[in-house]
Amino acid sequence: MNRRDGDTCSSTPDDSLAREERRLGWTLVAPALGVVLLVAIAPLAWTVWESFHHHDLRMPWLGRSFVGLANYRELLGTPRFWASLAHTAFFAVASVSLELILGLVLALAMQRASRGRALIRATVLVPWALPTVVAALLWRFLFQSDAGVVNAVLIAAGVLDQPVVWLAGTVTAWVPVILADVWKTTPFVALLLLAGLQGIDPTLHESAAIDGAGRWRVLTRITLPLLRPAILVALVFRTLDAIRVFDLIYVLTGGGPGTATEPVALYTFSALMQNLRFGYGAALSVTIFAVAFLLAVIYVRLLGADDGRGGSTT
Amino acid sequence: MTTWLRRGALAFILLLFAFPFYWAIVASLTPEASLFQAPSLVPRTLVLDHYRALFTERDFGTPIRNSLIVAGATTALCITLGTLAAYALARLRFRGRSAVLGALLAVTMFPQISIVSPLYILLRALHLLDTYPGLVLPYLTFAMPLTVWLLTTYFRQLPGELEDAARVDGASRWQTFTRVLLPLAMPGIATTAILTFIYCWNEFLFALSFTLGPERWTVPVAIALFRGQYQVPWGQILAAAVVATAPVAALVLAFQRRIVQGLTSGAVKG
């Protein structure tokens, strides 16, 4: 990502100083890097290797044999896998787009708010900071069928005649799931976008206003294009989080009704930790990883094309 | 007029954000018997029963202690090793450092689930399942890259002049680091520590997979696996939710400005 480092390094005039700096650099980086290699990279490599094996702790008599791509073939032929992939994609698109829109509204409002900014920040930061498990439980409580406040409010407002059993419907079960995610992560998006907004030169807006541009034109022609880097960053972080979604759905719906809200991570968890199919589960894991990685690469390309800052101050 | 409209809209959004908390707090103070009657916005009777039950019947103190130890130890380890690495990555010039940064960034994109089974087997072989180190080690997978990444951003923002001046005075690289840069970076290190702590406090999947019972459950696992003999004990669950949120909420409220800077600068730089 940063193309300049290597060249600067080799062109340093004083070779011994450069060598010393390199040695110190690697010495300091080594412990942290070693830890990451041990606990993250090595397990991932193992997962890839495992995915080529038949390894089922439930059936010890079958042993652990190399089966090539058989697990992947099985996965591609399993409707539940494709359904879970579709659920993940749906969840990611629905929640992330809502979060971006609401986050933008919130960021614009916060930027103009002259007073009480600390209060606003505090109110929206707490949902971001609390455990996802807690958020999921709060929303399950709000959406209970018999004594849930959502049903009570909707009935009082005349929208519903009788309580809806939200978690029993294949479509309605998504409502608390997506709302909980939006509630929890919109603040993060809003704060990112607010930081982006604050970086925009205010004179641009003023001159546009003098030229007689309406608010909407200023927003679409000036603010949004300038905000693009911040929007992209928010998009990257949120999408990568959304396709890994686990805690929220595990606690809120358990993937049900049936498997109507089951994302890939939950399907993988059930294959691994409930059915103990380590080989097949590994193939699923590798697939999620590949999808996440692919998206990340695409996004980084988009980002890189957009801003040439690199990461270095040297 | 539009100002009022905008203020009104903002106030409405804030109310929506605050409402679930308000509701959880009210419900956690409502007696079990009236919890399932028609909900009312203003509580009628408030009792501390659920909180008392949480600590007497449920021993909720144990998960809190576990979470504090695991999140605290992970944060401490990450900050120690991460500060060294971040200094090198931000301030020293050596071949391969962008590759290191890239690798760390890639690790933050890992779906946790993809390394659950190898970590499980590794921890089992090391006899670390259901121990504190057996949670700290997996937590490093997401906490270490996060820490290094955030700290590298901080170190880059520090002015270079003081460092140069110290080196002209004959200080070694290491001395410049410990005497000049480190004190300057303390606010950033503190912010990073808070963020890392929050991430560890909230972690669920690893804690669910690598602990074997209530003695080592962390707060999120304990809450998620809460079921009583008599239906879902909502009163206690919500009381637990309030207790679990309190530490992170306190951290956020106390350090909100810094946390926002940490979140956004780390992200925007990334």
Next chain:
Amino acid sequence: MDSLAAACRASFLLLVLGACGGGRADPRPVVTISGSAVGDEGAILRRQMDRFMELHPAVRVELRQTPDDASQRHQLYVQWLVARAEDPDVLQLDVVWTPEFAAAGWLSPLDRFAPEAAAFFPATIEANRWDGSLYAMPWFVDVGLLYRRTDLVPEAPVSLEMLPALARAAMAGAGAPGGPPPPAAGWVWQGARYEGLVTVYLEILTAHGGRIMDDSGRVVVDDPPGVDALTFMRDAIRRGVSPREVLTWHEEETRFAFQNGDAVFMRNWPYAAALLADSVRSQVAGRVGVSTIPAARGSGGRPASALGGAQLAINAHSDVPDLAWLLVSFLTAPEQMLERAEAVGQLPPRPALYDDARLAAALPLGVRVAREAVASAVPRPVTPLWSELSERLQIALHSALAGQVEPGPALHTAAADMNALLERSGLRYGMNAP
């Protein structure tokens, strides 16, 4: 530098804590048992543990808490046993887990202790056998029962078709004069996506003359009786006899609805009888009748109760297997079983106890109904793959009940999946390890 120093201190603390987790002052050997540890069930178990320690002062028994939700408990057990943990020594198992855990080599065979298997109901012993050896002792038996409000439905339905008809009539009736309005729900049952749903389905399936597996070990839930049974359950929801909420309900939610007078019929286990008869907590005390689920007319089906219940098994990696057996045989002795029946209404798996006057006094549902239900109870297939097979069945049932798929296609997919799984396992007839 302060935070660095603090960091060092904390990592040191971590190492120390990790290293000295095992220090114990009490020199007695410890037997740990895991199981239901809350409420009345927890209380009776603790009382019996204390008595055991009085009898055997040289042993200490510790209770390890587990989640009450069966799926969560199963997952936790699997994690323990895969990790080859030595504790808990004694495991409370669901009836369908024994073959799975035994085949995986996680349980210690009990034959060397010469258990008195002949003193138990044969079905309960068969469910705990794997590959010729006995791996767990029946602790209490569960059978699915149909509870009804005798003030609204005096006589138990004699055919399955009568169930929705009677329920609807009672819901539409005036209720008792001057009393509360008639119940809003006709028939409540366990419809959440978990093992309990499979047991409800098994009863309706048997009532329609169907089976989960045929004699050759093939899954046949997509045969006509299987589809009819699921359609019957789906239509109960669709026609308002069963509330849609049942799709999120476990045992306790159904009991609460029934106990508060909100349901005409309830499918539940025997434990509910004692709680429903308690006039302090229950609004329907004295107005509850119990029967088995009746057969569907003209289907060749029979009245059926699903066989459930808890077993006690010994961890294969236990460091104190002999003491563990001592505890198992104590807890499964007649005296403790009677006490358990008296305290929480759980049925003993020993037929001889059904002639005991203490049991007759302890069971509000009547000792004859209980004995008949146990003797005719239908087991789920005995196979180590049950958890995974059941998961597929649960998904199919739940999707069809939620209206996502029609019963026929849902069961067809499930049956195909389940048969493919059995084939892949190499288990002949789904029964024995090759």
